[in-house]
Amino acid sequence: MPVPSVPPVRAPRGGTGRRRAALLIGAAALLVLASPPTAALASPAAPPTAAPLDLGAAVHVFTPDMPKAEVQAQLDAIAQRQLGNQFGTERDAVLFAPGTYGTAADPLVFQVGYYTEVAGLGASPKDVVINGAVNVQNQCDATSGCIALNNFWRSLSNLTINPLGGSGCSTNTEFWAVSQASPMRRVVVNGTTSFMDYCSAGPQYASGGFVADSVLAGTPVNGSQQQFYTRNSTIGGWSNGVWNQVFSGTEGAPATDFPSTNPYTTLATTPVSREKPFLYLDGRGKARVFVPSARTDSSGPSWTSGQQAGRSVALDRFFIATPKDSARTIDRELARGKDLLLTPGVYSIDRTLTVRRPNTVVLGLGVATLTSARGAVPLKVGDVAGVDIAGIMVDAGPKNAKAMLQVGTGRHVRGAASNPTALQDVFFRIGGPHAGRATTSLVVNSDHVLLDDIWAWRADHGEGVGWTKNTAATGVVVNGDHVTATGLFVEHFQRYNVIWNGEHGRTVFFQNELPYDAPDQAAWRHGRTFGWAAYKVADRVRTHELWGGGSYIYTNVDPTLHASRAFEVPQRPGVVLHDVLTVSLNKAGTIDHVVNDVGSAVTPDVQGPSTVVRYPAQ
Structure with a gap:
């Protein structure tokens, strides 16, 4: 069939729910850390004639x-x-x-x-x-x-x-x-x-x-x-x-x-x-979870060339949680060294769930959601490596949480490139379904962590939404070294959306919208700088690289607001950004520069995009 043409640029007839689219076209002992073994995946010999597993009505x-x-x-x-x-x-x-x-x-x-x-x-x-x-x-x-x-x-x-x-x-x-x-x-x-x-x-x-x-x-x-x-x-x-x-x-x-x-x-x-763990039926029709191994400098799918590298974990190694289970119960099972399977539903987490064992798997089904209660940090990974957290959402609650997910205590767990801790399809919300507050969504303190498809969202619509209601300073803070993000979406936070303090960080694809709802410029500035950058690499960092980043502004409460820049990085040869851009959406808000003081402004009248192919220029 013919490929549809791209729709023309035009302003919206009315606000969307997001109002973002005017320019859119178209007690267990710790195990010894080791790399997981390779396991063959065997398919069932014949299709089952009855439901092969029962994980609840959802x-x-x-x-x-x-x-x-x-x-x-x-x-x-x-x-x-x-x-x-x-x-x-x-x-x-x-x-x-x-x-x-x-x-x-x-x-x-x-x-x-x-x-x-x-x-x-x-x-x-x-x-x-x-x-x-x-x-x-x-x-x-x-x-x-x-x-x-x-x-x-x-x-x-x-x-x-x-x-x-x-x-x-x-x-x-x-x-x-x-x-x-x-x-x-x-x-x-x-x-x-x-x-x-x-x-x-x-x-x-x-x-x-x-x-x-x-x-x-x-x-x-x-x-x-x-x-x-x-x-x-x-x-x-x-x-x-x-x-x-x-x-x-x-x-x-x-x-x-x-x-x-x-x-x-x-x-x-x-x-x-590192591909996301998945539930499957083995050659006997028994349910297991396969945990793929990490790859470096790879291309193509992980499974098309034959046996897939990874390890297969029997379902009885998991604590299978339901929303009726208390946080105390779930955390006790993690302390016993169990992996964790979260069946679909919304879990009230009034005390932190802590992963203490290397290579633990935390796998959510059906967008299983952990909601902070009483200001608890819903999930922490201790100073261990090779942990995999996948397929979950973490919601803020009405009492402010210092963070919503924390990886490492800050002691710089070295880990290994061959067996990184990985987060795949992990999503954060502050506001939306209900009032929520959190200082930071995701804090990464450990080294060798992979962030693969992360969306940290301070809600721009829904319940409990407003500059003084769903307060959240920063979406993602990276303190560890050798952290890689592949698919990083961070939106609407009130200060820096991303702060990267670790060395040898890499991001492939970054998408951002700045906060819509700052009431005036005095509320959204620091020192002489208007607003806060979407992506901040700390001044002391010597090596960092980003490919493909976009930041957009739509200040619908006060369309006259400025952000001085979208990307703020130290001027060093080892800190390089490739193909980054800014856009002013819906004729509301100005970004004065793309990176530091480089790149043309986008304004309500000149909406962009404004692009920088490489910073620093060669």
């Missing part, structure tokens, strides 16, 4: 022998409940046992709403095949039109889709029209993939996708995606670009072309990667 397990009509009805019911449930408490994990679902004559087509994880239970993405589509589409209302700007908090992983079904414009197409915190991982799409929904009425905006470890045949339609990051995948090309399209270790990616019509930033390899 985990929906489908098997290929179930009547298609029954599967369809259950999926549609979940979607109906979750499609408009932006700040609700319901959570769902939709899991498919190995086998095939849908046919060419009767395809399985369904939508994915908020707080819904869709995943295959195979050892390989090829073990679960869906003939049909697993769609995220625009939300439409009379004020905003049809957009995907608020399509957050859902995921798709570990299966194959043969796009079939639909009608008219949507025929035989996989739509994944999402913004932040909606990752696609370990997915094969044998056909057309679109990251925008071009079949509804306008304006069709989408903003902030993340794809990793996947194979997307054909040329994915990027369209109106403002910024997008594709890591360690194979794609059949790419179409369109808005401001910030970044690829690393992706076979078939376009060449770097920043800041032309198609603003692409492409790295041949990803410096450090």
Whole structure:
């Protein structure tokens, strides 16, 4: 089918929920630390004839022998409940046992709403095949039109889709029209993939996708995606670009072309990667969790060339938690050396959960959410290495928490590049579902930590939102050395959004919006500097590198506000930024410079983007 053209630049007819889119086009002893062993992944010999595991009512397990009509009805019911449930408490994990679902004559087509994880239970993405589509589409209302700007908090992983079904414009197409915190991982799409929904009425905006470890045949339609990051995948090309399209270790990616019509930033390899742990059924039909090994300077998916490196962990090694379990109970099980599986739901955490054992896995299903109570820091990792935390959301509560997740105590745990602590698909909220306050969302004190798809969000809409209500100074603080971020989204914090104090830090793809709601310039300045930079590298740092960063301003309370700069870094040869930009959104707010005092201003009248290809210039 023809690739849709990019929609023209135009101002919005009314505010969206986010109001961001005017310029969008289109007691256990510690184990001895060691690198995990390599384990073969065995698929079930035959599809199970009954649900192979029971993890509670919010985990929906489908098997290929179930009547298609029954599967369809259950999926549609979940979607109906979750499609408009932006700040609700319901959570769902939709899991498919190995086998095939849908046919060419009767395809399985369904939508994915908020707080819904869709995943295959195979050892390989090829073990679960869906003939049909697993769609995220625009939300439409009379004020905003049809957009995907608020399509957050859902995921798709570990299966194959043969796009079939639909009608008219949507025929035989996989739509994944999402913004932040909606990752696609370990997915094969044998056909057309679109990251925008071009079949509804306008304006069709989408903003902030993340794809990793996947194979997307054909040329994915990027369209109106403002910024997008594709890591360690194979794609059949790419179409369109808005401001910030970044690829690393992706076979078939376009060449770097920043800041032309198609603003692409492409790295041949990803410096450090570690794929997210996943639940699967082994050769006997028993549920296990596979924890992939880390890779350095890698390209392509982790699973396509044969046996995947990693370790397989039996489910009985995990404490399987439910929201009815107290924080004291969960923490006791962690202290006993258990791994932790958080089933879907919202957990009230009134005392810190502490990971004390190296190589512990904390895995959430269905966007499992830890909510701070009584000002507790919900989750801490002690001075141990090789921990993996994945698939969770952490919410602030009404009493201020010093942090929402802390990695290390500050004693600079050395760790190892071959076995880093990793955070994958970990999302933070201050405000939105309820009033929330936190000084910092994520604090990284340990060395050799990988941050892979992080969204730290001080809410710009929802409940408990306002300059003096959902207070939060900083999104991410990195004190450890050799920390790598691949896909770092940090938005709306009241001071520096990111502070990087550690040496040898690297970020591949950074997306930011400055706070919307500062009441006046006096409230949003420090010394002679207007506002606070989105990305601050500490003055003493000697080595740091960033590829593909964007920061946008939209000060809707006071459109006259200025930020002196978006990126603030020491002027040293070892501190290098590649392909960074700024934009003024919706004719509200000015960023005077891109990096330090370099780069043209973006203003309500000259909205940009303003770009810097390299800092310092060669």
